[in-house]
């Protein structure tokens with residue numbers, strides 16, 4: 001099959017297996033080059049949301065930065081003879097192959113992580129293959145959650161609270177500047193967003209793992225959040241999603257209490273804006289990312305997904321002996337958005353924002369970089385892949401499908 005990109009809205013409906021594999025390899029190489037301290041890191045890791053974005057970067061950092069065995073959970077579609085699978089499927093197939101080549105344990109569960117069944121399967125595999133895990137990374141980004149007991153379907157909303165949000169944004173299909181308008185979320189929508197992206201499911205995971213005795217002494221857990229700045233607050237931190245992330249902070253406190261009892265702990269890690277399938281769906285994010293990427297690249301501060309996760313592990317979660325424990329903010333969060341939130345970076349974005357037009361979009365922001373990174377998520381636009389060559393869309397690997 002010859003596969004070319006087909007972009008529909010904020011998603012690319014085709015993917016390239018070879019491109020995805022090269023993306024994974026690139027992140028493995030970046031992690032190796034970082035020279036993380038292998039003696040001081042995780043050994044057996046469960047990653048929930050392990051197939052793309054920050055969760056994949058966490059899995060790669062654990063495995064190739066520290067030599068950890070990993071179990072990954074995700075929800076992806078395999079490729080068939082007729083149709084390519086999702087990027088996360090190919091990323092995970094590539095990860096699995098590279099990890100095994102390295103002699104590392106790697107196994108994956110493809111299914112709904114919000115279900116009790118996924119937890120039961122993970123526990124079974126940990127008991128059978130790993131005994132216990134010492135780190136649980138929680139990195140789900142989903143627009144829906146089926147509640148595990150009632151089966152009720154909850155949807156999250158990317159909406160402000162209180163008043164209509166109006167802002168300059170990019171129509172990424174037309175590469176044009178538009179005025180976006182988003183109506184405020186209703187109380188019900190806010191509650192539902194909390195149910196999908198809040199901390200309840202993370203707590204259910206830790207509770208199940210702990211009860212089953214598969215958390216090692218001193219086990220840690222981390223879940224990812226985003227706070228951003230004034231520019232994105234109305235749609236994010238002060239919007240429905242922000243309420244969900246506040247609930248994640250609440251859950252972190254509860255989980256931390258529980259894990260501290262055996263010398264471990266839990267944190268929310270606040271990460272910077274990067275191009276992922278999840279961030280592409282949030283209004284204003286593509287424009288904000290195009291601006292902040294340009295500013296941070298110019299200042300030598302740019303970090304991609306893997307750089308953030310390498311720094312999270314190496315300089316926050318597993319600081320070497322003698323370095324003390326990592327600083328957290330007043331809410332106990334690990335802050336990896338420190339460079340993005342620097343005053344000079346944010347001021348430069350605020351100065352750029354009112355100047356941007358459809359005509360100068362490519363000239364004054366890094367929108368070209370944004371578009372490139374977006375297509376790369378699906379395995380496209382790599383110099384080292386021949387996109388006219390025939391490729392097999394079927395990729396088998398060590399995965400249990402629920």
Ligand SMILES: NC(=O)c1ccc[n+]([C@@H]2O[C@H](COP(=O)([O-])OP(=O)(O)OC[C@H]3O[C@@H](n4cnc5c(N)ncnc54)[C@H](O)[C@@H]3O)[C@@H](O)[C@H]2O)c1
Nearest residue numbers: 049051053054074075113141142224225226273274276278
């Ligand atoms: N992208 C950003 O700019 C950014 C910034 C800060 C924090 N974060 C946070 O990082 C976390 C991960 O986001 P991302 O941007 O890496 O997203 P992503 O879309 O790249 O990855 C989401 C992962 O969740 C998995 N997933 C989704 N629904 C699932 C389900 N029902 N069952 C099992 N797996 C499921 C997917 O398979 C995938 O592995 C989120 O909490 C997000 O808020 C993202």
